[in-house]
Amino acid sequence: MEIIQQFLIPFLDWELLLLVAAGTLAGIFIGAIPGLSVTMAVALLLSLTYSWDLLPALALMLGVYYGGVYGGSRAAILVNIPGSPASVATSLDGYPMSQKGEAGLALFLTTIFSFIGGLVGVIVLATAAPVVASFAVQFANRDYFLLALLGLLLVGNLSNGTLAKGLFSAGAGIVIGLIGMDPIGGGSRFTFGSLQLMNGVDFIIALLGLFGMSEILYQMRELKRQGKPLEIKKMVIPPLRFIFKFLPLSMRVSILGVLTGALPGAGGEIAALLSYDHAKRSTKNPNRPFGEGAHAGVIAPEAGNSSAIGGAMIPMLTLGIPGDAVTAIFIGALFIHGLQPGPMLMTQSGDLFWVMVGSSVLANVFLLVFGLMVVSIFIRIVTVPRQILLPIIAVITVIGSYAMNYSLTDVYWMLGFGLVGFFMKVNNFSVAHLCLASYSDRYSILHSAGRICPRTVRCLILLAGFSQTQSALYSPCSFCLRYSRKRLTTNH
Amino acid sequence: MCTLTFDSIYTYFKVRTRVHMLTLKRTLPGAIMLMVSFVILYQSLLVQGEEMLNPAGGGFLPGVIAIILALCGASTIISDLRKNKQEQATAEATDNDFSKGDYLLIFSYFIFIVLYVLSLSFLPFFISTTLFLIISIYLLKGIKWYTNIIVSVVTVTIIYFLFSQLFNIVFP
Structure with a gap:
């Protein structure tokens, strides 16, 4: 009874209710603007809410978190610029849907299934947090290596062109992820003697260049052709039968998303990628081929990355380990208010846990309401003439890349990535592979192959790690190998 | 024979x-x-x-x-x-092929963006961005001049307010 009371606090306290609503709405718009990340917004909120009480501060931050992850897919679908790394997989089919005049349907589907995924994440957080947390902490370096291996094997499934080009993109991305100082030997790699490259390349810069700038350049051709303006099909709300058809898939990818999100250091982008791969493998008769606007191709990554939020909060609340960058900021917020995240939090401040669960459910409800309400606003973006839209996107990508570190050098990097991305698109290379693999933080599978994998491989070699390798086969991540083998036999 | x-x-x-x-x-x-x-x-x-x-x-x-x-x-x-x-x-040129004219337009616009970025280091953000938008929309053709000016000024104002006032980002 006490738990239910604590759970209902955000629903009954008008202040918390309004803050969650405001946070979710703000998050949707922040996530939709390329260059403004959820992490940046939550970090800013941390400084703004420093003097607030804990519950209002957490309610606002949770709203922004859920809204921001969801909002990232708006820009991915409408203009092919993922608002966040978690939306890269959504752009693979979301943008083609938009190009076919189905932007409204794509936005509707992502809203519904983000809600479902988010809700599944919260339910798992509320019911199975300790079990999932104990599973997640068993992940050692070797398991991350296997996860990285799995990520590389996904390349084959994500490639729409030849496998060689997909592998090349991923490999080149890993090399970009390696730019900077070698974490073990301390030597510089691929820096060409430049000190500015010692810290590596920022992933968001690569994202803005490879998706944003390259798309602007690619779309310039359409201006010259003066083709027919894009016709937006009148959005017909799909029948419930249509939603129910995708319910089993969304449930499966939501569970996958929660488990991935619960891995310390993993995040929504990995969850979305795995979910997309799962959808591609398991959907027998897609309405269109994947990569050309398949409905399952937008549903799966959105459900996956939304459920990963609940997953990311599991290790944060139960063990004090951040699931991703945003939950690391949440830990900071808890510390500021004198709380120690970890096993004792559940026993000493159990009410906080249930208020957070309640706020998360509320954020998902607002996400559904606001998401459906603003579909018609967002959809207008597609109808704006390209002569106006392209220069505005160019300005936003320039300012977005500058805002990351207040550096014009980053803007030049973004432009360089834009040019590379353009040539990749012209020659049917996948920019998504390069982008995911070049993730210069530690929160990505393919990046893991760039940072975690070499470190792990080298540690294994240094330790004459046959026994280590052998034990890896019996580790919690051995499912990755089985999964990978199944993938190889299915696709190649 | x-x-x-x-x-x-x-x-x-x-x-x-x-x-x-x-x-x-x-x-x-x-x-x-x-x-x-x-x-x-x-x-x-x-x-x-x-x-x-x-x-x-x-x-x-x-x-x-x-x-x-x-x-x-x-x-x-x-x-x-x-x-x-x-x-x-x-093989005839397909829809996916880029012609020399396409490349010329694309690279001209890319150079124009580079010039805009260069201008940010010596012109205030508001002026350089407004000029960039007005000239871009004019060069890309098809938009009336008053729409061009209104869209450019409003866009720059929104971007400036959003980034500088809400997110405290200091422009170059």
Whole structure:
């Protein structure tokens, strides 16, 4: 009874209710603007809410978190610029849907299934947090290596062109992820003697260049052709039968998303990628081929990355380990208010846990309401003439890349990535592979192959790690190998 | 009996040249992949203080990746060369092909964006961005001049307010 009371606090306290609503709405718009990340917004909120009480501060931050992850897919679908790394997989089919005049349907589907995924994440957080947390902490370096291996094997499934080009993109991305100082030997790699490259390349810069700038350049051709303006099909709300058809898939990818999100250091982008791969493998008769606007191709990554939020909060609340960058900021917020995240939090401040669960459910409800309400606003973006839209996107990508570190050098990097991305698109290379693999933080599978994998491989070699390798086969991540083998036999 | 005329020889060489050009064009991605692989391999050899053949060294994995990339490049070239040559010779420009005019427009606009970024270091954000938008929309044609000015000024104002006031971002 006490738990239910604590759970209902955000629903009954008008202040918390309004803050969650405001946070979710703000998050949707922040996530939709390329260059403004959820992490940046939550970090800013941390400084703004420093003097607030804990519950209002957490309610606002949770709203922004859920809204921001969801909002990232708006820009991915409408203009092919993922608002966040978690939306890269959504752009693979979301943008083609938009190009076919189905932007409204794509936005509707992502809203519904983000809600479902988010809700599944919260339910798992509320019911199975300790079990999932104990599973997640068993992940050692070797398991991350296997996860990285799995990520590389996904390349084959994500490639729409030849496998060689997909592998090349991923490999080149890993090399970009390696730019900077070698974490073990301390030597510089691929820096060409430049000190500015010692810290590596920022992933968001690569994202803005490879998706944003390259798309602007690619779309310039359409201006010259003066083709027919894009016709937006009148959005017909799909029948419930249509939603129910995708319910089993969304449930499966939501569970996958929660488990991935619960891995310390993993995040929504990995969850979305795995979910997309799962959808591609398991959907027998897609309405269109994947990569050309398949409905399952937008549903799966959105459900996956939304459920990963609940997953990311599991290790944060139960063990004090951040699931991703945003939950690391949440830990900071808890510390500021004198709380120690970890096993004792559940026993000493159990009410906080249930208020957070309640706020998360509320954020998902607002996400559904606001998401459906603003579909018609967002959809207008597609109808704006390209002569106006392209220069505005160019300005936003320039300012977005500058805002990351207040550096014009980053803007030049973004432009360089834009040019590379353009040539990749012209020659049917996948920019998504390069982008995911070049993730210069530690929160990505393919990046893991760039940072975690070499470190792990080298540690294994240094330790004459046959026994280590052998034990890896019996580790919690051995499912990755089985999964990978199944993938190889299915696709190649 | 076949008679060789100047016209037939000319046509023969014209077709041959076209086939060679198309073959070259189609194998260009693979060739670039190979070049990139070799640059990565060379850079892997230069990793400071590490031996290339030491598996625990910093240059080992990039070296292995470079070799895999080179194999991908070679595989792409081979698969491109295996494509029907006749098909290459008769291939017409498809919708996906970019013409020289397309490239000219794209690179001109890219240079214009670079100039805009350069201008940010000596012009205030508001002025440089408004000018960039007005000139861009004017050059891309099809928009009335008053719409152009209104859209540019409103957009810059919104962006400025959003980034500087709400997110405290200091413009260059």
